[in-house]
Amino acid sequence: xxxxxxxxxxxxxxxxxxxxxxxxxxxxxxxxxxxxxxxxxxxxxxxxxxxxxxxxxxxxxxxxxxxxxxxxxxxxxxxxxxxxxxxxxxxxxxxxxxxxxxxxxxxxxxxxxxxxxxxxxxxxxxxxxxxxxxxxxxxxxxxxxxxxxxxxxxxxxxxxxxxxxxxxxxxxxxxxxxxxxxxxxxxxxxxxxxxxxxxxxxxxxxxxxxxxxxxxxxxxxxxxxxxxxxxxxxxxxxxxxxxxxxxxxxxxxxxxxxxxxxxxxxxxxxxxxxxxxxxxxxxxxxxxxxxxxxxxxxxxxxxxxxxxxxxxxxxxxxxxxxxxxxxxxxxxxxxxxxxxxxxxxxxxxxxxxxxxxxxxxxxxxxxxxxxxxxxxxxxxxxxxxxxxxxxxxxxxxxxxxxxxxxxxxxxxxxxxxxxxxxxxxxx
RNA sequence: GCGUCGAUGGUAGAGUGGUCAAAUACGACACGCUGUAAACGUGUUGCCUUCGGGCUUCGGGGGUUCGAAUCCCUCUCGACGCA
Numbered sequence: 368x369x370x371x372x373x374x375x376x377x378x379x380x381x382x383x384x385x386x387x388x389x390x391x392x393x394x395x396x397x398x399x400x401x402x403x404x405x406x407x408x409x410x411x412x413x414x415x416x417x418x419x420x421x422x423x424x425x426x427x428x429x430x431x432x433x434x435x436x437x438x439x440x441x442x443x444x445x446x447x448x449x450x451x452x453x454x455x456x457x458x459x460x461x462x463x464x465x466x467x468x469x470x471x472x473x474x475x476x477x478x479x480x481x482x483x484x485x486x487x488x489x490x491x492x493x494x495x496x497x498x499x500x501x502x503x504x505x506x507x508x509x510x511x512x513x514x515x516x517x518x519x520x521x522x523x524x525x526x527x528x529x530x531x532x533x534x535x536x537x538x539x540x541x542x543x544x545x546x547x548x549x550x551x552x553x554x555x556x557x558x559x560x561x562x563x564x565x566x567x568x569x570x571x572x573x574x575x576x577x578x579x580x581x582x583x584x585x586x587x588x589x590x591x592x593x594x595x596x597x598x599x600x601x602x603x604x605x606x607x608x609x610x611x612x613x614x615x616x617x618x619x620x621x622x623x624x625x626x627x628x629x630x631x632x633x634x635x636x637x638x639x640x641x642x643x644x645x646x647x648x649x650x651x652x653x654x655x656x657x658x659x660x661x662x663x664x665x666x667x668x669x670x671x672x673x674x675x676x677x678x679x680x681x682x683x684x685x686x687x688x689x690x691x692x693x694x695x696x697x698x699x700x701x702x703x704x705x706x707x708x709x710x711x712x713x714x715x716x717x718x719x720x721x722x723x724x725x726x727x728x729x730x731x732x733x734x735x736x737x738x739x740x741x742x743x744x745x746x747x748x749x750x751x752x753x754x755x756x757x758x759x760x761x762x763x764x765x766x767x768x769x770x771x772x773x774x775x776x777x778x779x780x781x782x783x784x785x786x787x788x789x790x791x792x793x794x
Numbered sequence: 795g796c797g798u799c800g801a802u803g804g805u806a807g808a809g810u811g812g813u814c815a816a817a818u819a820c821g822a823c824a825c826g827c828u829g830u831a832a833a834c835g836u837g838u839u840g841c842c843u844u845c846g847g848g849c850u851u852c853g854g855g856g857g858u859u860c861g862a863a864u865c866c867c868u869c870u871c872g873a874c875g876c877a
Contacts, residue, residue, distance in 0.1 A: 403830050424829070462829045477828045500831075513831040544829075616829090644829070673829035694830045701833050702826085717823070746833095747821095754833055 380687030428460035444534030465544035468501035540568035612639035660687030700757035731763035
């Protein structure tokens with residue numbers, strides 16, 4: 368994997384670049400739609416490409432449970448398995464430590480609505496018997512499968528092994544995503560854990576790379592650079608095995624000192640790039656991202672994990688993030704929400720039943736061929752095509768937005784574009 | 795014509811003397827969703843309200859009762875059976 372910065376923002380940390388992976392080039396900033404279970408829900412790879420996307424993020428935890436990483440490896444890796452020849456990233460399962468742990472069955476999620484999270488009761492203390500599917504242990508995390516209740520223990524080593532089996536181009540270190548409602552002491556403790564896990568993830572990654580390297584030495588093609596830039600080719604059932612790049616993850620909650628400490632520590636390790644993680648109060652996010660990106664090595668790519676609303680994308684780019692992934696475009700699409708240049712709409716609303724104009728004046732397949740009334744009808748009729756058409760539109764909208772943001776950096780008018788877009792989008 | 799059974803909110807369908815403005819489901823309406831426990835979830839769904847409550851509802855009409863969706867009479871409509 369190689370990363371090259373083409374142009375930097377004059378007043379900000381933002382930059383436009385190119386990320387080279389074994390499965391293709393990504394112009395950054397870029398948006399990475401999510402295909403958790405090796406599928407962009409409701410969308411085929413062809414439709415995905417047609418919507419302008421060129422990279423997808425899948426999930427370690429979900430694929431480990433079903434169908435199993437061994438099976439994916441047997442199928443020839445994720446690319447072959449899911450018929451997607453572009454770049455793939457896999458999340459480490461770190462987010463599930465949070466979403467199936469403290470956040471399980473609670474109001475808290477990736478973004479909290481609370482203005483001051485410190486006013487919230489720490490979730491760990493208010494009901495210790497609260498059911499949760501993830502429990503953090505000394506060495507790793509035990510998960511109770513949401514599919515069949517079976518118990519699985521995931522360590523950093525295990526997560527990296529699974530990810531190597533899945534065979535993505537970019538993989539992530541195993542981390543603990545914390546809730547902003549946690550107190551400082553817990554944040555410190557969790558950060559220490561995430562840092563130890565980062566080192567262990569890196570060690571396991573390097574161990575697997577070197578064992579692959581020696582095992583495959585006769586037939587591999589060395590492309591130069593660090594271990595993370597190896598390309599291994601062979602003619603076995605695992606043809607085109609690509610050694611993945613590993614991204615380390617910065618945590619630290621909403622605490623400036625912890626965020627900076629994390630950026631310094633993770634930034635000093637031999638990762639190929641970085642993920643910025645955590646559950647945020649919306650107001651805290653830009654500060655945290657800025658603190659971190661001012662410290663991280665400039666020449667490596669930074670991925671803002673799980674963020675993807677239009678206003679957040681501008682914020683992330685401005686503050687130095689190169690990659691974004693988010694379930695929002697596809698999830699809200701399936702639930703009837705569509706992005707338009709004038710803000711989000713709920714296409715199921717009664718007012719769209721008789722609206723025969725297009726959803727937005729965008730160039731996506733859905734907008735070019737269907738009316739609001741039709742998509743509205745598909746949703747009310749519970750037709751599967753509703754999810755497909757809505758997902759295509761939302762993917763196009765967000766992916767294209769980030770492309771336009773990138774172009775605005777190259778054209779030296781990022782701030783003008785940002786202001787104009789958000790003025791109309793946020794009304 | 796005789797007999798039997800039935801008629802409940804937008805729909806289906808519980809309820810069978812008070813705890814019933816009436817379960818539940820669907821529908822409708824609105825909202826939420828940010829490294830996907832998510833084709834999901836939440837709220838509202840007779841009328842009015844100063845949110846305390848008030849008012850009119852269970853095919854129509856009449857009655858019994860302190861009190862009726864629930865019991866009785868009658869009418870209307872429907873299903874089935876017998877003529």
